[in-house]
Amino acid sequence: MARSKPDLSALEERIGHAFKDKALLRWALTHVSAATQRPDSYERLEFLGDRVLGLAVAHMIYESFPGDSEGELSRRLAALVRKETCAEVSESWGVGPHMRLGEGEAQTGGRKKRAILGDVCEAIIGAVFLDGGALAAEAVVRAAFGPKMHDVGRSLRDAKTALQEWAQARRLAPPRYRVVTRSGPDHAPSFELAVEIEGFDSAIGAGSSKRAAEQAAAAAFMAREGVQE
Structure with missing residues (x-):
């Protein structure tokens, strides 16, 4: 009997985007250890999502901190888009149970690894961009990263x-x-x-x-x- 695919509707609700193409979300959740070939993993979506995230966050902080210099905006951007912050967002979305990992990666705690969680966050943002366009992706980024803007503002120092x-x-x-x-x-x-x-x-x-x-x-x-x- 074929194994049914996990219901992604609750995850979509937490992300804030209902995918027209569910395959994109499943792709964003697939680690290289579970892919039949490397292009089937989330790595390409992560590459795209990293750039989409950077632009969306830059737009958000540019609007939110009109008095900041270029250097201050750059520090805010770096603090918000770092892998650690992305991992926190993945955790808030509850992506762990939905991630597709190879057996070895799963057994060594891959669902809780900060680097993987950060990658998945960026991949999901890339998937939203492909599925719904730039405005949909920016809406997801603003909802997830916006509340963190002022927190990182207190820690801009090196x-x-x-x-x-x-x-x-x-x-x-x-x-x-x-x-x-x-x-x-x-x-x-x-x-x-x-x-x-x-x-x-x-x-x-x-x-x-x-x-x-x-x-x-x-x-x-x-x-x-x-x-x-």
Whole structure:
């Protein structure tokens, strides 16, 4: 007996877009480990969604912060589109149970990996763009990322610098960063890095570059430990 496809209507409701072509959403949820060939995974949609997300967020913050300089807008943009924020959005949408993963990836906790969750968020945005156009995609981005605009505005300072200064003030050794995982194609890699400070548990951050993942890890450490910037 053929296995029925999971009902995606509840997920669509949380995303805020009813897909005319449900195959696009299923494609956005398919990790390379579950694809019969690489183009069948979400990687191409992720590539598109990353660009759509960047434009939509840039438009949103340009309108919302008319007094900000170009540098301030750039920092807001970077904070909102980083993989860690995208992973939070995926979690709020509840994508985990709907993701299609290979057996090995599923057994090693793939549904909770920040890098994969961040990728899926971008892939879904790309799928919405193809299904409903730019306005539909921007509406989804505004609904998901808009509430986070003012939160990241409180943390625009370089997280790595802030964490290093915090460690130095307490006579601790400088933070150390190490790569946990690297995934994705060469044109759109994803990194998970850990930041380690002696005497504390490490914190993990994800990003599309090592630098972005380091910033995310530093920010995650400070948020967990209640470090004030």
